[in-house]
Amino acid sequence: EEVADANAxxxxxxxxxxxxxxxxxxxxxxxxxxxxxxxxIALTNQGPxxxxxxxxxxxxxxxxxSFSQWIGDLEGVADANAxQTTxxxxxxxxxxxxxxxxxxxxxxxxxxxGEVNGSGVFDHGAYASIIATPDKGYSFVNxxxxxxxxxxxxxxxxxxxxxxNVTALFEIIND
Numbered sequence: 001e002e003v004a005d006a007n008a009x010x011x012x013x014x015x016x017x018x019x020x021x022x023x024x025x026x027x028x029x030x031x032x033x034x035x036x037x038x039x040x041i042a043l044t045n046q047g048p049x050x051x052x053x054x055x056x057x058x059x060x061x062x063x064x065x066s067f068s069q070w071i072g073d074l075e076g077v078a079d080a081n082a083x084q085t086t087x088x089x090x091x092x093x094x095x096x097x098x099x100x101x102x103x104x105x106x107x108x109x110x111x112x113x114g115e116v117n118g119s120g121v122f123d124h125g126a127y128a129s130i131i132a133t134p135d136k137g138y139s140f141v142n143x144x145x146x147x148x149x150x151x152x153x154x155x156x157x158x159x160x161x162x163x164x165n166v167t168a169l170f171e172i173i174n175d
Contacts, residue, residue: 027050028051049089059084062099065100065124067083073093103124105121106118109165113135113137114133124160129156132154132168142168143167143169
């Protein structure tokens with residue numbers, strides 16, 4: 001017996017006697033590429049990635065960021081909104097883990113005898129400006145609350161690494 005091309009899926013055989021031939025198949029492999037935006041990492045799932053195999057996807061945010069979603073070739077991804085999920089490989093896939101910078105609320109309050117400015121929503125790591133202005137007949141005493149840069153200054157900043165609540169205290173001026 002003589003096979004014209006043993007590596008071809010379609011070939012011819014020269015039949016000079018009874019023959020017993022076997023076709024050998026192998027499972028296809030797919031390419032999986034994982035990327036990440038700023039603010040985290042996508043743990044690369046080393047191959048091989050066999051067709052219809054199920055593989056883990058893991059995205060880990062760095063401090064101050066949160067996982068948002070997977071984008072790209074989402075066919076076969078179990079949950080594109082989960083940082084830890086799986087993908088069933090039925091084709092090559094290029095995925096990106098998207099991370100967003102955390103934002104925090106700053107509540108700036110005034111005790112009796114003054115007004116304040118500075119409340120709002122700020123990005124992780126920002127230094128939010130706060131200002132306390134005493135009413136006529138009052139003086140500024142200090143700020144209470146965490147992460148105030150200078151608690152004794154009427155104009156200062158607050159380090160925004162989480163939600164913050166600060167209060168300006170005032171006292172009556174005794175003449």
